[in-house]
Amino acid sequence: MTLRPGPDPRGVLAAMADPTRGRLLAELATGGAATATTLAARLPVTRQAVVKHLRVLALAGLVTRSREGREVRYEVRTGPLTSAADWLAGLAAEWDLRLAAIKRIAELG
Amino acid sequence: MLTDRIEREIVISAPPQRVWQVLTEAEHISGWFGDATEIDLRPGGAIVFTWSKHGSHHGVVARVEPPRLFSFRWARPAGEPATEGNSTLVEFTLSPDGAGTRLRMVETGFAGLQVSDEDKGVAVKENTEGWIAELGELREYAERPAA
Numbered sequence: 001m002t003l004r005p006g007p008d009p010r011g012v013l014a015a016m017a018d019p020t021r022g023r024l025l026a027e028l029a030t031g032g033a034a035t036a037t038t039l040a041a042r043l044p045v046t047r048q049a050v051v052k053h054l055r056v057l058a059l060a061g062l063v064t065r066s067r068e069g070r071e072v073r074y075e076v077r078t079g080p081l082t083s084a085a086d087w088l089a090g091l092a093a094e095w096d097l098r099l100a101a102i103k104r105i106a107e108l109g
Numbered sequence: 110m111l112t113d114r115i116e117r118e119i120v121i122s123a124p125p126q127r128v129w130q131v132l133t134e135a136e137h138i139s140g141w142f143g144d145a146t147e148i149d150l151r152p153g154g155a156i157v158f159t160w161s162k163h164g165s166h167h168g169v170v171a172r173v174e175p176p177r178l179f180s181f182r183w184a185r186p187a188g189e190p191a192t193e194g195n196s197t198l199v200e201f202t203l204s205p206d207g208a209g210t211r212l213r214m215v216e217t218g219f220a221g222l223q224v225s226d227e228d229k230g231v232a233v234k235e236n237t238e239g240w241i242a243e244l245g246e247l248r249e250y251a252e253r254p255a256a
Contacts, residue, residue, distance in 0.1 A: 013220040014221075014222070016220065017221075099141075101140055106121050106127050107122050
């Protein structure tokens with residue numbers, strides 16, 4: 001009756017675990033595509049640090065890069081984020097089923 | 110924003126002592142988690158959850174404080190011993206609620222699951238279809254009338 005624990009979006013969750021990366025994604029999501037220089041101006045971190053964090057986000061599939069003149073523009077990709085959220089929601093729903101089963105067994109006494 | 114934890118709570122019309130048995134005794138665990146269970150109920154004790162269809166998942170008991178707190182780590186990949194890098198932590202907290210029990214479950218550690226460098230780039234893409242299948246299976250189960 002219990003579902004197999006499925007494959008998981010570990011890369012996405014690990015990438016999101018860092019607060020600066022969370023801020024960066026939020027900036028890109030609300031302000032649209034931006035360069036590392038623009039992002040560094042909006043956050044209390046160096047451009048170098050921004051580039052490093054964007055690389056991790058890109059590896060997890062959370063941002064895409066495109067050239068703009070001499071700079072690189074970053075854009076958020078919401079697909080992996082939605083999938084990760086769905087995945088967690090699925091796990092939470094599995095727990096609801098398990099807790100309901102615990103309740104049923106306990107109340108049978 | 111995405112978080113690294115799942116939190117769930119339920120109120121059960123049975124005393125904490127009874128809920129504790131259901132949570133920690135092998136014969137009862139099989140009723141809500143897997144099809145067969147072996148458990149050595151002490152901190153550091155081994156757990157094996159077996160799903161007849163999907164194989165065995167190993168776990169390690171973390172905290173045992175009857176009838177208030179029970180936690181364990183369980184390995185996400187089948188057949189592997191549970192380590193920090195491949196397992197999540199499940200913590201059950203029981204508190205009296207009238208004549209019943211308020212049971213709270215928190216599962217953490219998804220972000221700490223290790224990803225090899227080569228996995229990092231492809232994991233998301235490859236897994237998307239898997240999650241969709243899982244969710245479909247889950248919905249089907251949830252919507253089935255209770256036996």
